[in-house]
Amino acid sequence: QKEVEQDPGPLSVPEGAIVSLNCTYSNSAFQYFMWYRQYSRKGPELLMYTYSSGNKEDGRFTAQVDKSSKYISLFIRDSQPSDSATYLCAMRGQNDMRFGAGTRLTVKP
Amino acid sequence: EPEVTQTPSHQVTQMGQEVILRCVPISNHLYFYWYRQILGQKVEFLVSFYNNEISEKSEIFDDQFSVERPDGSNFTLKIRSTKLEDSAMYFCADSLRKGGDYGYTFGSGTRLTVV
Numbered sequence: 001q002k003e004v005e006q007d008p009g010p011l012s013v014p015e016g017a018i019v020s021l022n023c024t025y026s027n028s029a030f031q032y033f034m035w036y037r038q039y040s041r042k043g044p045e046l047l048m049y050t051y052s053s054g055n056k057e058d059g060r061f062t063a064q065v066d067k068s069s070k071y072i073s074l075f076i077r078d079s080q081p082s083d084s085a086t087y088l089c090a091m092r093g094q095n096d097m098r099f100g101a102g103t104r105l106t107v108k109p
Numbered sequence: 110e111p112e113v114t115q116t117p118s119h120q121v122t123q124m125g126q127e128v129i130l131r132c133v134p135i136s137n138h139l140y141f142y143w144y145r146q147i148l149g150q151k152v153e154f155l156v157s158f159y160n161n162e163i164s165e166k167s168e169i170f171d172d173q174f175s176v177e178r179p180d181g182s183n184f185t186l187k188i189r190s191t192k193l194e195d196s197a198m199y200f201c202a203d204s205l206r207k208g209g210d211y212g213y214t215f216g217s218g219t220r221l222t223v224v
Contacts (some may be wrong), residue, residue: 042198043113043215044152061133088152090212096142096165097213099152 006100007090013109018077021087023100026070029093032059033065035074038102044088048074079107081082111135115201115216122223125190130219132184132201141184142202142213143176145169152200157182159207191223 006023013019021035032051036044048063050056050072056063064073072091076083084107089100114133122128134141143155157164158176173189184203189193198220202213 036212036215041198041220042216043202043217044213045215046212049212096154096157098154099144101151 003098004089004091004100007103008101010104012106012108013079015079015081016108017079017107019074019079019083019105019107021074021076021089021103021105023072023089023103024070025072025090025091027091027098028070030091032092033063033072034090035061035063036090036099038086038088040085044090044099047087060094079105081107081109083107094098111214113201113203113214115199115219117219118217119146119220120222122191122221124193128188128191128221130186130188130199130221132186132216133182134201134203135214136182138203138205138214140164140204140207141176141178142204143186144200144202144215145197146161146200146218147197155186164207183218187206188221190216191221193223196221 004025030047035048037047039046043072050063053065053067060077062075086102086103086104116131118120131142141158144152145179146152154167156166156170156176157189201216204213
């Protein structure tokens with residue numbers, strides 16, 4: 001079983017839609033959970049950072065962590081064409097960060 | 110905003126040649142990382158580095174790879190004898206704290222093409 005599982009998509013939505021991106025994981029030691037956004041031929045850019053279970057909101061983005069189910073989500077409200085990118089979940093315990101495969105999102109005008 | 114700078118942006122090399130990928134981390138960050146991303150695949154951890162030594166490395170980081178911080182500012186990844194399968198984007202990242210409590214800052218990457 002992979003440490004971090006993420007559906008690679010691609011996912012295509014109309015502008016204004018609510019987007020839901022998800023990852024599951026197997027390592028109970030993971031405590032810190034992050035979402036990165038990656039544009040083509042660029043490095044990952046940190047979007048959201050959460051520690052332990054619960055929700056965290058930042059503008060149009062909401063990150064959700066359910067440690068009991070080993071499941072994390074990123075919601076994007078009122079999606080914009082500029083949100084079109086690959087979204088990577090990432091997580092770590094005491095050691096270094098591990099990434100999901102990334103979900104490619106396209107928001108169509 | 111502080112950023113991690115990587116050079117070159119694109120390097121083409123012949124199989125069997127040595128390459129050195131360079132990174133200039135953010136000045137007060139102390140933990141450094143190399144990741145790679147083969148085209149269309151996930152971002153994979155290679156190595157972490159702190160206090161002039163390797164903290165952790167993955168199984169990908171075999172004897173043909175090495176890292177060093179030669180002058181206190183640059184952070185380099187050397188691949189001694191490149192193979193076709195080393196073709197990938199290589200990302201340098203850094204963090205203020207171990208493991209990146211507030212996430213890592215990534216550079217824009219070096220695209221390595223081995224021919």
